[in-house]
Amino acid sequence: MTKTAFKAESKRLLEMMINSIYTQREIFLRELISNASDAIDKIYYKALTDDSLVFNKDNYFIKITADKASRTLTIADTGIGMTQEDLENNLGVIAKSGSLAFKQENEAKEGHNIIGQFGVGFYSAFMVADKVTVTSRALGSDEAYQWESEGAEGYTIVPASKETIGTEIVMTIKPNTEDDQYDEFLEPYRLKAIVKKYSDFIRYPIKMDFESQQPKEGADNEFEQVIEEQTVNSMVPIWRKNKNELTDADYENFYFEKRYGFDKPIKHVHISADGAVVYNAILFIPERTPFDYYTKEYEKGLELYSNGVLIMDKCADLLPDYFSFVKGMVDSEDLSLNISRELLQHDRQLKLIAKNIKNKIKSSLLSLLKDEREQYDKFYESFGRQLKFGVYGDYGMHKDDLQDLLLFYSSTEKKLVSLDEYVSRMQEDQKFIYYAAGSSIDRIEKLPQTEIVADKGYEMLYFTDDIDEFAIKALNTYKDKSFKSVSSGDLGIEADEKDKADDAEESGTKELFEGMKTILEGKVKSVKASKRLKSHPVCLSAEGEVSIEMEKILKAMPN
Ligand code: ADP
Ligand code: MG
Secondary structure (H helix, E strand, O other): OOOOOOOOOHHHHHHHHHHHHOOOOOHHHHHHHHHHHHHHHHHHHHHHHOOOOOOOHHHOOEEEEEEOOOOEEEEEEOOOOOOHHHHHHHHHOOOOOHHHHHHHHOOOOOOOOOOOOOOOHHHHHHHOEEEEEEEEEOOOOOOEEEEEEOOOOOEEEEEEOOOOOEEEEEEEEOOOOOOOOOHHHHOHHHHHHHHHHHHOOOOOOEEEEEEEEEEOOOOOOOEEEEEEEEEOOOOOOHHHOOHHHOOHHHHHHHHHHOOOOOOOOOEEEEEEEEOOOEEEEEEEEOOOOOOOOOOOOOOOOEEEEEOOEEEEEEEHHHOOHHHOOOEEEEEEOOOOEOOOOOOEOOOHHHHHHHHHHHHHHHHHHHHHHHHOHHHHHHHHHHHHHHHHHHHHOHHHOOHHHHHHHOEEEEOOOOOEEEHHHHHHHOOOOOOOEEEEEOOOHHHHHOOOHHHHHHHOOOOEEEEOOOOHHHHHHHHOEEOOEEEEEOOEOOOOOOHHHHHHHHHHHHHHHHHHHHHHHHHOOOOOOOOOOOOOOOOOOOOOOEOOOOOHHHHHHHHHOOO
16 A cells, blocks of 8 residues: 655644644744744864864853844854755754754753754744744854745755855745734843843843943933943843852842842852752742732742753742742753643653752741741741641641641630640640631630639640631541640540549439520530539530531631
Protein backbone atom coordinates (compact mmCIF):
# COMPACT_ATOMS: atom_id res chain seq x y z
CA MET A 1 0.00 0.00 0.00
CA THR A 2 1.23 3.47 -0.69
CA LYS A 3 0.73 6.17 1.82
CA THR A 4 -0.47 9.56 0.81
CA ALA A 5 1.00 12.49 2.70
CA PHE A 6 -1.46 14.79 4.40
CA LYS A 7 -2.03 18.04 2.65
CA ALA A 8 -2.47 20.93 5.00
CA GLU A 9 -3.58 24.44 4.38
CA SER A 10 -0.39 25.85 5.80
CA LYS A 11 -1.68 29.38 6.25
CA ARG A 12 -4.59 28.18 8.38
CA LEU A 13 -2.35 25.78 10.21
CA LEU A 14 0.11 28.50 11.12
CA GLU A 15 -2.67 30.78 12.31
CA MET A 16 -4.23 28.04 14.36
CA MET A 17 -0.96 27.06 15.86
CA ILE A 18 0.05 30.56 16.83
CA ASN A 19 -3.32 31.46 18.24
CA SER A 20 -3.75 28.30 20.22
CA ILE A 21 -0.29 28.22 21.69
CA TYR A 22 -0.13 31.75 22.96
CA THR A 23 -2.75 33.37 25.10
CA GLN A 24 -1.18 36.80 25.04
CA ARG A 25 0.23 38.67 22.05
CA GLU A 26 2.93 40.45 24.01
CA ILE A 27 4.65 37.07 24.37
CA PHE A 28 6.18 37.50 20.88
CA LEU A 29 8.77 39.84 22.36
CA ARG A 30 9.81 37.27 24.93
CA GLU A 31 10.20 34.67 22.17
CA LEU A 32 12.34 36.88 19.91
CA ILE A 33 14.48 38.06 22.82
CA SER A 34 14.96 34.45 23.94
CA ASN A 35 16.14 33.57 20.43
CA ALA A 36 18.56 36.50 20.41
CA SER A 37 19.89 35.48 23.81
CA ASP A 38 20.28 31.87 22.61
CA ALA A 39 22.22 33.14 19.58
CA ILE A 40 24.66 35.02 21.83
CA ASP A 41 24.94 32.03 24.16
CA LYS A 42 25.97 29.90 21.19
CA ILE A 43 28.95 32.14 20.52
CA TYR A 44 29.75 31.97 24.21
CA TYR A 45 29.75 28.16 24.14
CA LYS A 46 31.79 28.01 20.97
CA ALA A 47 34.36 30.29 22.59
CA LEU A 48 34.74 27.84 25.47
CA THR A 49 36.31 25.29 23.15
CA ASP A 50 37.65 27.44 20.33
CA ASP A 51 40.79 29.36 21.28
CA SER A 52 40.62 31.61 18.25
CA LEU A 53 37.34 32.98 19.54
CA VAL A 54 37.41 35.46 22.41
CA PHE A 55 34.14 36.19 24.13
CA ASN A 56 34.21 39.75 25.35
CA LYS A 57 30.92 40.31 27.12
CA ASP A 58 30.83 44.00 26.24
CA ASN A 59 30.36 43.25 22.55
CA TYR A 60 27.22 41.21 22.99
CA PHE A 61 23.82 42.76 23.38
CA ILE A 62 20.27 42.89 22.06
CA LYS A 63 18.81 46.12 20.71
CA ILE A 64 15.13 46.96 20.33
CA THR A 65 14.12 49.92 18.19
CA ALA A 66 10.62 51.12 17.40
CA ASP A 67 9.83 53.47 14.56
CA LYS A 68 6.29 54.78 14.55
CA ALA A 69 6.61 56.48 11.16
CA SER A 70 7.36 53.26 9.31
CA ARG A 71 5.46 51.11 11.86
CA THR A 72 8.49 48.89 12.29
CA LEU A 73 9.85 47.20 15.35
CA THR A 74 13.42 45.95 15.08
CA ILE A 75 15.13 43.40 17.27
CA ALA A 76 18.83 43.08 16.57
CA ASP A 77 21.38 40.83 18.18
CA THR A 78 25.12 40.26 17.95
CA GLY A 79 24.69 36.52 18.24
CA ILE A 80 25.91 33.64 16.10
CA GLY A 81 23.75 34.53 13.09
CA MET A 82 22.32 32.22 10.44
CA THR A 83 23.68 31.03 7.13
CA GLN A 84 21.45 30.73 4.09
CA GLU A 85 20.98 27.08 4.98
CA ASP A 86 20.12 27.91 8.61
CA LEU A 87 17.50 30.40 7.46
CA GLU A 88 16.03 27.74 5.23
CA ASN A 89 16.03 25.06 7.91
CA ASN A 90 15.21 26.98 11.05
CA LEU A 91 12.82 29.62 9.83
CA GLY A 92 11.50 27.77 6.81
CA VAL A 93 10.47 24.65 8.66
CA ILE A 94 7.85 25.01 11.35
CA ALA A 95 8.64 23.16 14.55
CA LYS A 96 12.30 22.79 13.69
CA SER A 97 14.59 24.06 16.40
CA GLY A 98 18.20 24.81 15.61
CA SER A 99 18.68 25.50 19.30
CA LEU A 100 17.52 22.05 20.35
CA ALA A 101 19.99 20.52 17.90
CA PHE A 102 22.74 22.77 19.27
CA LYS A 103 21.96 21.67 22.81
CA GLN A 104 22.05 18.01 21.83
CA GLU A 105 25.38 18.38 20.03
CA ASN A 106 26.88 20.28 22.95
CA GLU A 107 25.34 18.27 25.76
CA ALA A 108 28.67 17.68 27.45
CA LYS A 109 29.28 21.33 28.16
CA GLU A 110 28.57 22.73 31.59
CA GLY A 111 25.17 24.22 32.44
CA HIS A 112 23.88 25.74 29.26
CA ASN A 113 21.34 28.53 29.34
CA ILE A 114 19.84 28.01 25.91
CA ILE A 115 16.10 28.45 26.00
CA GLY A 116 14.83 27.35 22.59
CA GLN A 117 13.67 23.81 21.92
CA PHE A 118 10.31 23.73 20.19
CA GLY A 119 10.91 25.58 16.97
CA VAL A 120 7.74 27.65 16.99
CA GLY A 121 8.57 30.73 19.08
CA PHE A 122 9.77 32.71 16.09
CA TYR A 123 6.40 32.51 14.34
CA SER A 124 4.72 34.28 17.25
CA ALA A 125 5.99 37.42 15.51
CA PHE A 126 3.07 37.01 13.11
CA MET A 127 0.64 37.64 15.95
CA VAL A 128 1.56 41.31 15.76
CA ALA A 129 3.30 41.72 12.39
CA ASP A 130 2.12 41.56 8.78
CA LYS A 131 5.62 41.14 7.50
CA VAL A 132 8.82 39.88 9.07
CA THR A 133 12.23 40.48 7.55
CA VAL A 134 15.26 38.69 8.95
CA THR A 135 18.72 39.77 7.88
CA SER A 136 21.51 37.63 9.20
CA ARG A 137 25.21 37.09 8.90
CA ALA A 138 26.62 33.94 10.46
CA LEU A 139 29.79 33.74 12.52
CA GLY A 140 32.74 33.03 10.22
CA SER A 141 30.96 34.15 7.06
CA ASP A 142 31.35 37.26 4.86
CA GLU A 143 27.93 36.84 3.33
CA ALA A 144 24.60 37.94 4.67
CA TYR A 145 21.12 36.74 3.67
CA GLN A 146 17.66 38.08 4.02
CA TRP A 147 14.63 35.97 4.82
CA GLU A 148 11.26 37.59 4.37
CA SER A 149 7.69 36.45 4.85
CA GLU A 150 4.21 37.84 5.12
CA GLY A 151 2.92 34.81 6.97
CA ALA A 152 2.18 31.30 5.88
CA GLU A 153 1.96 32.12 2.20
CA GLY A 154 5.67 31.43 2.06
CA TYR A 155 9.02 33.12 2.31
CA THR A 156 11.88 34.34 0.21
CA ILE A 157 15.61 34.25 0.83
CA VAL A 158 17.92 36.62 -1.01
CA PRO A 159 21.54 37.73 -0.55
CA ALA A 160 21.89 40.90 1.47
CA SER A 161 24.56 43.00 3.07
CA LYS A 162 25.28 43.29 6.74
CA GLU A 163 28.35 44.85 8.34
CA THR A 164 28.44 42.82 11.53
CA ILE A 165 27.81 39.27 12.65
CA GLY A 166 24.37 38.69 14.04
CA THR A 167 20.72 38.91 13.19
CA GLU A 168 18.31 41.76 12.66
CA ILE A 169 14.58 41.13 12.66
CA VAL A 170 12.36 43.88 11.32
CA MET A 171 8.66 43.46 11.94
CA THR A 172 6.05 45.56 10.21
CA ILE A 173 3.47 45.96 12.96
CA LYS A 174 -0.16 45.38 11.97
CA PRO A 175 -2.48 48.38 11.71
CA ASN A 176 -5.03 48.88 14.47
CA THR A 177 -8.47 47.54 13.75
CA GLU A 178 -11.72 48.11 15.57
CA ASP A 179 -11.19 45.03 17.72
CA ASP A 180 -7.43 44.82 17.94
CA GLN A 181 -4.89 47.39 18.98
CA TYR A 182 -1.28 47.01 17.90
CA ASP A 183 0.08 50.53 18.38
CA GLU A 184 1.30 49.65 21.85
CA PHE A 185 4.05 47.53 20.28
CA LEU A 186 5.59 50.71 18.88
CA GLU A 187 5.62 52.54 22.23
CA PRO A 188 9.04 52.43 23.89
CA TYR A 189 7.62 52.54 27.43
CA ARG A 190 5.19 49.74 26.75
CA LEU A 191 7.93 47.65 25.14
CA LYS A 192 10.18 48.30 28.11
CA ALA A 193 7.44 47.07 30.45
CA ILE A 194 7.07 43.86 28.45
CA VAL A 195 10.82 43.30 28.53
CA LYS A 196 10.85 43.87 32.31
CA LYS A 197 7.99 41.46 32.78
CA TYR A 198 9.27 38.47 30.83
CA SER A 199 12.91 39.01 30.04
CA ASP A 200 14.33 41.00 32.91
CA PHE A 201 16.88 38.33 33.72
CA ILE A 202 18.22 37.59 30.26
CA ARG A 203 21.95 37.55 30.82
CA TYR A 204 22.86 40.00 28.05
CA PRO A 205 21.94 43.68 27.94
CA ILE A 206 18.69 44.53 26.16
CA LYS A 207 19.07 48.10 24.97
CA MET A 208 16.49 50.64 23.91
CA ASP A 209 16.52 54.29 22.91
CA PHE A 210 14.48 56.81 24.84
CA GLU A 211 13.86 60.36 23.77
CA SER A 212 13.78 63.10 26.35
CA GLN A 213 13.89 66.88 26.63
CA GLN A 214 17.11 68.15 28.13
CA PRO A 215 18.11 71.75 28.92
CA LYS A 216 20.23 73.04 26.09
CA GLU A 217 23.80 73.74 27.06
CA GLY A 218 24.75 77.40 27.28
CA ALA A 219 21.22 78.60 26.67
CA ASP A 220 18.65 79.44 29.33
CA ASN A 221 15.14 78.04 29.11
CA GLU A 222 15.87 76.20 25.90
CA PHE A 223 15.48 72.50 25.53
CA GLU A 224 16.60 69.97 23.02
CA GLN A 225 15.49 66.48 22.08
CA VAL A 226 18.06 63.98 23.33
CA ILE A 227 18.15 60.28 22.58
CA GLU A 228 19.49 58.21 25.39
CA GLU A 229 20.27 54.52 25.14
CA GLN A 230 19.26 52.52 28.20
CA THR A 231 19.79 48.93 29.22
CA VAL A 232 16.32 47.94 30.32
CA ASN A 233 16.84 44.50 31.86
CA SER A 234 18.46 43.87 35.23
CA MET A 235 20.35 40.83 33.87
CA VAL A 236 21.47 39.20 37.11
CA PRO A 237 18.45 38.09 39.04
CA ILE A 238 18.61 38.51 42.79
CA TRP A 239 17.93 34.80 43.25
CA ARG A 240 21.15 33.86 41.48
CA LYS A 241 23.16 36.10 43.75
CA ASN A 242 24.90 34.82 46.84
CA LYS A 243 22.74 35.09 49.95
CA ASN A 244 25.66 36.54 51.89
CA GLU A 245 25.84 39.51 49.54
CA LEU A 246 22.19 40.39 49.98
CA THR A 247 20.63 42.49 52.71
CA ASP A 248 17.09 42.47 54.07
CA ALA A 249 16.57 45.71 52.17
CA ASP A 250 17.46 43.95 48.88
CA TYR A 251 14.77 41.38 49.48
CA GLU A 252 12.25 44.00 50.55
CA ASN A 253 12.95 45.99 47.39
CA PHE A 254 12.44 42.90 45.30
CA TYR A 255 9.15 42.22 47.08
CA PHE A 256 8.02 45.74 46.37
CA GLU A 257 9.27 45.87 42.76
CA LYS A 258 7.51 42.63 42.01
CA ARG A 259 4.33 44.00 43.56
CA TYR A 260 3.96 40.90 45.68
CA GLY A 261 2.37 43.20 48.23
CA PHE A 262 2.47 46.68 49.63
CA ASP A 263 3.30 45.56 53.15
CA LYS A 264 6.73 44.69 54.44
CA PRO A 265 7.26 40.94 54.39
CA ILE A 266 7.70 39.32 57.79
CA LYS A 267 10.24 36.86 56.51
CA HIS A 268 12.02 35.84 53.33
CA VAL A 269 13.37 32.44 52.41
CA HIS A 270 16.06 32.16 49.76
CA ILE A 271 16.55 28.64 48.45
CA SER A 272 19.35 27.46 46.16
CA ALA A 273 18.65 23.78 45.71
CA ASP A 274 21.25 21.55 44.14
CA GLY A 275 19.82 18.12 44.80
CA ALA A 276 17.56 15.86 42.79
CA VAL A 277 16.18 18.96 41.13
CA VAL A 278 18.10 22.19 40.64
CA TYR A 279 16.25 25.42 41.32
CA ASN A 280 16.42 28.81 42.96
CA ALA A 281 13.55 30.34 44.85
CA ILE A 282 12.78 33.40 46.89
CA LEU A 283 9.70 33.13 49.07
CA PHE A 284 8.06 35.72 51.26
CA ILE A 285 5.72 35.50 54.20
CA PRO A 286 3.66 38.68 54.03
CA GLU A 287 2.73 40.66 57.09
CA ARG A 288 -0.82 41.62 56.23
CA THR A 289 -3.74 39.68 54.86
CA PRO A 290 -4.44 40.75 51.27
CA PHE A 291 -7.88 42.35 51.11
CA ASP A 292 -9.29 39.50 49.03
CA TYR A 293 -7.40 36.75 50.85
CA TYR A 294 -10.31 34.93 52.42
CA THR A 295 -12.45 35.17 49.27
CA LYS A 296 -12.81 33.07 46.15
CA GLU A 297 -11.13 35.82 44.12
CA TYR A 298 -7.77 35.29 45.74
CA GLU A 299 -5.39 33.37 43.51
CA LYS A 300 -2.50 31.57 45.10
CA GLY A 301 0.71 30.77 43.28
CA LEU A 302 4.37 31.53 42.73
CA GLU A 303 5.99 33.07 39.69
CA LEU A 304 7.68 30.41 37.66
CA TYR A 305 10.80 31.05 35.60
CA SER A 306 12.67 28.68 33.37
CA ASN A 307 16.23 29.83 33.07
CA GLY A 308 15.46 33.44 33.92
CA VAL A 309 12.51 33.70 31.51
CA LEU A 310 9.08 34.14 33.05
CA ILE A 311 6.82 31.21 32.19
CA MET A 312 3.88 31.72 34.52
CA ASP A 313 2.63 34.53 36.74
CA LYS A 314 0.95 32.33 39.27
CA CYS A 315 1.84 28.68 39.29
CA ALA A 316 -0.72 27.30 41.73
CA ASP A 317 0.77 23.81 41.76
CA LEU A 318 3.79 25.08 43.66
CA LEU A 319 1.86 25.90 46.85
CA PRO A 320 -0.52 23.90 49.01
CA ASP A 321 -3.74 25.76 49.86
CA TYR A 322 -2.82 26.10 53.50
CA PHE A 323 0.30 28.08 52.52
CA SER A 324 -1.52 30.10 49.88
CA PHE A 325 -0.38 33.34 51.53
CA VAL A 326 3.23 32.77 50.45
CA LYS A 327 4.51 35.06 47.66
CA GLY A 328 7.58 34.72 45.55
CA MET A 329 9.20 32.97 42.62
CA VAL A 330 10.92 29.80 41.49
CA ASP A 331 13.49 29.51 38.71
CA SER A 332 14.56 26.14 37.38
CA GLU A 333 16.36 24.80 34.36
CA ASP A 334 15.00 21.34 34.96
CA LEU A 335 11.37 21.83 34.03
CA SER A 336 9.93 20.16 31.02
CA LEU A 337 7.87 22.78 29.33
CA ASN A 338 5.50 22.30 26.50
CA ILE A 339 5.62 24.59 23.51
CA SER A 340 3.43 27.32 24.89
CA ARG A 341 5.70 27.59 27.93
CA GLU A 342 2.52 28.67 29.64
CA LEU A 343 1.29 25.21 30.40
CA LEU A 344 3.68 23.07 32.27
CA GLN A 345 3.80 19.39 31.87
CA HIS A 346 2.83 18.13 35.25
CA ASP A 347 6.03 16.41 35.81
CA ARG A 348 8.01 14.88 38.56
CA GLN A 349 10.33 17.86 38.86
CA LEU A 350 7.52 20.28 39.53
CA LYS A 351 6.11 18.00 42.20
CA LEU A 352 9.55 17.65 43.78
CA ILE A 353 10.02 21.40 43.86
CA ALA A 354 6.56 21.88 45.37
CA LYS A 355 7.26 19.36 48.10
CA ASN A 356 10.60 20.92 48.83
CA ILE A 357 9.08 24.37 49.04
CA LYS A 358 6.33 23.20 51.35
CA ASN A 359 8.90 21.80 53.78
CA LYS A 360 10.96 24.97 53.62
CA ILE A 361 7.96 27.14 54.42
CA LYS A 362 7.04 24.89 57.30
CA SER A 363 10.51 24.95 58.82
CA SER A 364 10.77 28.71 58.34
CA LEU A 365 7.51 29.24 60.17
CA LEU A 366 8.63 26.94 62.96
CA SER A 367 11.86 28.87 63.39
CA LEU A 368 9.91 32.12 63.36
CA LEU A 369 7.71 30.71 66.11
CA LYS A 370 10.71 29.61 68.11
CA ASP A 371 13.05 32.54 67.64
CA GLU A 372 10.96 35.57 66.71
CA ARG A 373 7.74 35.08 68.59
CA GLU A 374 6.44 38.62 68.14
CA GLN A 375 6.80 38.33 64.39
CA TYR A 376 5.13 34.94 64.45
CA ASP A 377 2.20 36.34 66.42
CA LYS A 378 1.82 39.04 63.76
CA PHE A 379 1.90 36.42 61.05
CA TYR A 380 -0.59 34.28 62.92
CA GLU A 381 -2.99 37.14 63.30
CA SER A 382 -3.06 37.48 59.50
CA PHE A 383 -2.94 33.87 58.41
CA GLY A 384 -3.57 31.62 61.43
CA ARG A 385 -7.11 31.04 60.28
CA GLN A 386 -5.76 29.62 57.01
CA LEU A 387 -3.57 27.16 58.93
CA LYS A 388 -6.58 25.99 60.95
CA PHE A 389 -8.56 25.50 57.76
CA GLY A 390 -5.57 23.52 56.51
CA VAL A 391 -5.71 21.16 59.49
CA TYR A 392 -9.41 20.61 59.00
CA GLY A 393 -9.45 20.40 55.19
CA ASP A 394 -8.68 17.38 53.01
CA TYR A 395 -9.90 15.04 55.76
CA GLY A 396 -7.14 16.12 58.09
CA MET A 397 -4.37 14.74 55.90
CA HIS A 398 -2.11 17.77 56.44
CA LYS A 399 -2.38 17.88 60.19
CA ASP A 400 1.11 16.56 60.82
CA ASP A 401 2.54 19.43 58.80
CA LEU A 402 0.50 22.05 60.57
CA GLN A 403 -0.21 21.08 64.19
CA ASP A 404 2.97 22.62 65.58
CA LEU A 405 2.16 25.91 63.92
CA LEU A 406 -1.19 26.40 65.64
CA LEU A 407 -1.75 28.93 68.42
CA PHE A 408 -4.70 29.35 70.76
CA TYR A 409 -5.46 31.75 73.59
CA SER A 410 -4.53 30.32 76.96
CA SER A 411 -6.61 30.80 80.11
CA THR A 412 -3.56 30.94 82.34
CA GLU A 413 -0.99 32.66 80.11
CA LYS A 414 -3.52 35.23 78.83
CA LYS A 415 -1.95 35.14 75.36
CA LEU A 416 -1.61 32.84 72.36
CA VAL A 417 0.26 29.62 73.07
CA SER A 418 1.24 26.65 70.94
CA LEU A 419 0.03 23.13 71.63
CA ASP A 420 3.56 22.12 72.45
CA GLU A 421 3.77 24.84 75.08
CA TYR A 422 0.45 23.72 76.53
CA VAL A 423 1.45 20.08 76.74
CA SER A 424 4.79 20.92 78.34
CA ARG A 425 2.92 22.76 81.13
CA MET A 426 0.36 19.99 81.76
CA GLN A 427 0.08 18.85 85.34
CA GLU A 428 1.00 15.36 86.39
CA ASP A 429 -2.55 14.18 86.98
CA GLN A 430 -3.95 16.03 83.96
CA LYS A 431 -5.30 13.68 81.31
CA PHE A 432 -6.60 16.02 78.64
CA ILE A 433 -5.94 19.21 76.76
CA TYR A 434 -8.94 21.27 77.88
CA TYR A 435 -10.64 23.83 75.73
CA ALA A 436 -13.68 26.04 75.92
CA ALA A 437 -15.44 27.49 72.90
CA GLY A 438 -17.41 30.71 72.76
CA SER A 439 -17.85 33.92 70.86
CA SER A 440 -15.28 35.91 72.86
CA ILE A 441 -12.70 35.42 75.57
CA ASP A 442 -14.89 37.39 77.99
CA ARG A 443 -17.88 35.20 77.43
CA ILE A 444 -15.87 32.00 77.70
CA GLU A 445 -14.49 33.13 81.05
CA LYS A 446 -18.04 33.44 82.34
CA LEU A 447 -18.98 29.88 81.36
CA PRO A 448 -19.87 27.84 84.45
CA GLN A 449 -18.09 24.86 82.89
CA THR A 450 -14.67 26.52 83.02
CA GLU A 451 -14.79 26.88 86.76
CA ILE A 452 -14.03 23.35 87.82
CA VAL A 453 -11.14 23.05 85.32
CA ALA A 454 -9.72 26.37 86.47
CA ASP A 455 -10.08 25.31 90.10
CA LYS A 456 -7.98 22.24 89.39
CA GLY A 457 -5.31 24.65 88.19
CA TYR A 458 -5.47 23.29 84.67
CA GLU A 459 -4.81 25.51 81.69
CA MET A 460 -7.56 25.86 79.08
CA LEU A 461 -7.44 26.89 75.45
CA TYR A 462 -10.13 29.36 74.45
CA PHE A 463 -11.63 28.89 71.00
CA THR A 464 -13.16 32.05 69.61
CA ASP A 465 -12.76 31.34 65.89
CA ASP A 466 -15.51 29.19 64.43
CA ILE A 467 -12.98 26.94 62.72
CA ASP A 468 -11.09 26.19 65.96
CA GLU A 469 -13.13 23.31 67.25
CA PHE A 470 -13.40 21.73 63.81
CA ALA A 471 -9.63 21.87 63.44
CA ILE A 472 -9.15 20.28 66.85
CA LYS A 473 -11.59 17.50 66.00
CA ALA A 474 -9.52 16.82 62.90
CA LEU A 475 -6.35 16.70 64.98
CA ASN A 476 -7.98 14.36 67.48
CA THR A 477 -4.83 14.18 69.61
CA TYR A 478 -1.63 16.12 70.06
CA LYS A 479 1.42 14.30 71.41
CA ASP A 480 -0.89 11.47 72.49
CA LYS A 481 -3.10 13.80 74.53
CA SER A 482 -6.74 14.05 73.55
CA PHE A 483 -8.64 17.28 73.53
CA LYS A 484 -11.55 17.72 75.88
CA SER A 485 -14.21 20.37 75.73
CA VAL A 486 -15.10 21.77 79.15
CA SER A 487 -18.74 21.30 78.23
CA SER A 488 -18.45 17.64 77.33
CA GLY A 489 -20.06 14.96 79.45
CA ASP A 490 -17.05 13.44 81.13
CA LEU A 491 -14.29 15.85 82.08
CA GLY A 492 -12.05 13.24 83.62
CA ILE A 493 -11.67 15.22 86.84
CA GLU A 494 -14.90 14.55 88.67
CA ALA A 495 -13.81 11.62 90.80
CA ASP A 496 -13.70 13.52 94.07
CA GLU A 497 -17.01 15.20 93.39
CA LYS A 498 -18.72 11.95 92.62
CA ASP A 499 -20.28 11.24 95.95
CA LYS A 500 -21.99 14.60 96.17
CA ALA A 501 -23.74 14.02 92.86
CA ASP A 502 -24.73 10.46 93.68
CA ASP A 503 -26.27 11.71 96.87
CA ALA A 504 -28.32 14.21 94.94
CA GLU A 505 -29.54 11.50 92.63
CA GLU A 506 -30.83 9.52 95.54
CA SER A 507 -32.20 12.21 97.78
CA GLY A 508 -35.40 12.74 95.86
CA THR A 509 -34.14 15.25 93.29
CA LYS A 510 -35.05 12.71 90.62
CA GLU A 511 -38.61 13.97 90.50
CA LEU A 512 -37.48 17.58 90.39
CA PHE A 513 -35.32 16.85 87.34
CA GLU A 514 -38.08 15.00 85.60
CA GLY A 515 -40.37 17.95 86.19
CA MET A 516 -37.74 20.28 84.71
CA LYS A 517 -37.36 18.05 81.68
CA THR A 518 -41.09 18.13 81.03
CA ILE A 519 -41.10 21.92 81.16
CA LEU A 520 -38.08 22.12 78.82
CA GLU A 521 -39.51 19.46 76.47
CA GLY A 522 -37.84 19.61 73.04
CA LYS A 523 -35.12 21.99 74.28
CA VAL A 524 -33.00 19.61 76.32
CA LYS A 525 -32.41 15.91 76.06
CA SER A 526 -32.11 15.28 79.77
CA VAL A 527 -31.69 17.02 83.11
CA LYS A 528 -29.02 15.60 85.38
CA ALA A 529 -27.23 16.34 88.57
CA SER A 530 -23.87 17.84 87.67
CA LYS A 531 -20.64 17.02 89.38
CA ARG A 532 -18.85 20.03 88.04
CA LEU A 533 -20.70 23.12 89.21
CA LYS A 534 -19.09 25.33 91.78
CA SER A 535 -20.64 28.77 92.10
CA HIS A 536 -23.09 28.52 89.20
CA PRO A 537 -26.44 26.80 89.70
CA VAL A 538 -26.73 25.30 86.22
CA CYS A 539 -24.83 24.65 82.99
CA LEU A 540 -25.51 23.23 79.56
CA SER A 541 -23.51 20.29 78.37
CA ALA A 542 -23.33 18.39 75.13
CA GLU A 543 -23.28 14.68 74.63
CA GLY A 544 -21.42 13.03 71.81
CA GLU A 545 -19.09 14.53 69.22
CA VAL A 546 -20.75 17.77 68.31
CA SER A 547 -20.41 20.53 70.89
CA ILE A 548 -22.94 23.28 71.49
CA GLU A 549 -20.67 25.78 69.74
CA MET A 550 -20.17 23.52 66.73
CA GLU A 551 -23.87 22.92 66.56
CA LYS A 552 -24.47 26.67 66.33
CA ILE A 553 -22.01 26.95 63.45
CA LEU A 554 -23.39 23.95 61.60
CA LYS A 555 -26.89 25.38 61.93
CA ALA A 556 -25.73 28.74 60.58
CA MET A 557 -24.16 27.15 57.49
CA PRO A 558 -26.13 27.26 54.28
CA ASN A 559 -27.28 23.80 53.27
P1 ADP B 1 13.24 27.58 19.28
O1 ADP B 1 13.78 28.85 19.83
O2 ADP B 1 12.33 26.87 20.22
O3 ADP B 1 14.28 26.70 18.73
P2 ADP B 1 12.12 29.32 17.32
O4 ADP B 1 10.98 29.19 16.39
O5 ADP B 1 12.03 30.43 18.31
O6 ADP B 1 12.30 27.96 18.06
O7 ADP B 1 13.44 29.46 16.49
C1 ADP B 1 13.77 28.47 15.53
C2 ADP B 1 15.25 28.43 15.29
O8 ADP B 1 15.67 29.54 14.50
C3 ADP B 1 16.11 28.50 16.51
O9 ADP B 1 16.24 27.24 17.09
C4 ADP B 1 17.41 29.03 15.98
O10 ADP B 1 18.17 27.98 15.43
C5 ADP B 1 16.98 29.93 14.85
N1 ADP B 1 16.94 31.35 15.24
C6 ADP B 1 15.84 32.07 15.55
N2 ADP B 1 16.16 33.33 15.88
C7 ADP B 1 17.51 33.43 15.78
C8 ADP B 1 18.47 34.47 15.98
N3 ADP B 1 18.10 35.70 16.38
N4 ADP B 1 19.77 34.20 15.76
C9 ADP B 1 20.15 32.95 15.36
N5 ADP B 1 19.31 31.94 15.15
C10 ADP B 1 18.00 32.15 15.37
MG1 MG C 1 12.76 30.42 20.39
